[in-house]
Structure formats: C-alpha cells, structure tokens
Amino acid sequence: MINQNFFNDYKALPVDRFFENVLFNKKDGYYSSNIPFGNKGDFITSPGISSLFSEIIGIWFVSVWNNLKKPKSFNIVELGPGDGSLTKVLIKTFNKFPEFKKSTNIYLYEKSNLLKKIQKDKINSPKVKWINNFNSIKKGPIFFFGNEFFDALPIKQFLFKKKVLLEKYYLLSKKNEIKEIYKKAKKKEIKQIKKFKTLQNLNFIEFPKLGFSELDRITKKITKQKGGLLLIDYGYISAENKDTLQSVFKHKKNDLLENLGKADITSLVNFKLLKEYFIRNKLKVKNIQTQKNFLEKMGIFQRAEILSKKMSFKDKSDLYFRLKRLVDAKLMGDLFKVIFAYKFNKDNFPGFS
DSSP states (O other), X not given: OOXXXXXXTOSEEEHHHXXXXXHHOTTTOHHHHOOOBSTXXXXXXXXXXXXXXXXXXHHHHHHHHHHTTOOSSEEEEEESOTTSHHHHHHHHHHTTOHHHHHHEEEEEEOOOHHHHHXXXXXXXXXXXXXXXXXXXXXXXXXXXXEESOGGGSOOEEEEEETXXXXXXXXXXXXXXXXXXXXXXXXXXXXXXXXXXXXXXXOSEEEEOHHHHHHHHHHHHHXXXXXXXXEEEEEEESSOOOSOOOEEEETTEEEOTTSSTTTSEEEOOEEHHHHHHHHHHTTOEEOOOEEHHHHHHHTTHHHHHHHHHTTSXXXXXXXXXXXXXXXXXXXXXXXXXXXEEEEEOSOOOOTTOO
C-alpha cells in the first residue's frame, strides 16, 4: 500500500519532490521515523566505520584555524550530522587544543527531529548548538562540513527525446501503483540547466535543484563572513549519461520504489557540476581529491601508527581493517570524493596540495 502522504494530494510529482516527501516527510519520512545508521540500520558512514576519520576532520579544522592566524571567533557547521558520531570526536579532539577550543563555536544543521534527539543524547557540550538556519551566526569566519550530506538531497531527472527536454515524474495510478512518466520540462528548468557547461551534450541529466537551494544559502553566508565548505561524498567527476538513484534497505540494495519511507534513497554526486556551481557563485575551489588522497595527505596513516603502538593485536587488526575501508581504492577510497570551496585571500588549506 502506497503512503498517500508521499504524494501530497498530487497525482504526479517530479522525482525530487516525490523523494523529498519519502525521505523528509515529518510524519512518515525515512529520516523522521527510522534510525538509518549502524549495523541495525541501513548503512554505515565513515564516522561510524572509524573514529580516525572524524579525528582527521578535526585536525583539518585546527590546521585551517592556524593558517588563518587564529581568529578569535571560528564557526564550524556540520551539515546533516547523522547520529552525532563525528561531532562527538571533534569535541574530544578539540580538547587537546585549548586555544582553538576557546575560539570555536560548533553548530549542527539537522532537519530530522528524531536524529536531533539521538545527537543530543550522544553529545553533551555547551559548545554545540542546533540550528535550522544560519542567521544566528554573526561573527567570525564560518566553515561548513558535510559527509554524505549532498547525496541525500533529492535530484531532478531529465531526458532529451527528439531534441525536447522532458522531466521525469512519478504518477500514482488509480490502482495505487507508482508509474514513471515524462512531461515537457518547464522553461525555468531548461534555462537553469543550460547555464551549466557540465550538463551539455548529455541525453540523461540529473540536476540537484534542491541541493543547489541549500548551497545558495551556504555560499551567501561564506561570501558575507568569509569561510569555506568541505564536502565529502560518493560520486563521479566525468559526466555520465545514467540514472544514479539508488536505494539501500538493511545494508542491501533495494528496488527504488519498494519499502518507501523505510529505505534510504540517494544519488551519486556530480562533482564537476558542483565545482562549476561554486565557480559561478564566485568561490575559489581546490582540486577535487579522492577520499584516499585527502586522508593520506592529512596524515591518517601516521595517526593510526601512533595509536596502534599501545594496542593489543586484536585491536590493532580492527583499527587497520577499518582504515582499509576508508582508503582502499576498491572500497571507499576512490569512490568518495572531497571538494573544498572557499572565500579567502589565503589559499594554503591542508589536504589539497
């Protein structure tokens, strides 16, 4: 039985609006009614695989602060903080740098009330505040971080047929079945897509309209107060003519239209398009890195070596098994990419040399 709430009383919805309801509907949406993380959930993200990942991100922030001559007010915003694992390790890491800790304000940007509760149970620190927008952050540079944030924001899908751009919709039939249909794309959508060189010459186009709406607010804040945005996600750099929407249920691939509201739905991130977006918004962009290269440049192997010296053989094996998942080219190492966009005169940001 299809949940009528996912269609908002409409008979047909474009792909992004439909999946936005499936994921974020306040009553029945996936992120409102499920705990997606960990072995009992549907997937595990890098902070859940190894605390080394979160520690390296913490060291990255400390290094940036140092490179910027230690500003007295330094704002960090985690986008879509999941179960709070990363921020918990950030706080522990920052405790080792008292001067930095004193300068730092940490904000968590989360839509799901259920996940907010989980985060608040895990994180007990006066340094952390939960926000619904960025208006309350007034002073000092602002740095945003998102791990698997952008892939969870629903995308639009388009198809060129006989030189006409059609947009994909999901239709709820009278038999209560979901069908794919295509409608002629609206003029404003065509105009938006034509702005991006990355999308030219593609027959099948995925366009992150909702994602760009989020980024519009972030880039305006960065431009106003100086700062940057570090995003880590799985995706590709070369343009692709394919449907990248995917669903995961209990750590296994799931048919996209099955278990709606109970399964995670994501898409691969087009990093070349992201880079073009940032440049169009007058931000500087570092060369896109693989997660493997970024973590290696930030010294993750050296940190693992230091930690392993005091470990039993069993714990040491576990540490390096988890590390392999993060950096192995056949696992997350090459599939995940890292992009950093910023507004600063300085260009010496760690991990991107």
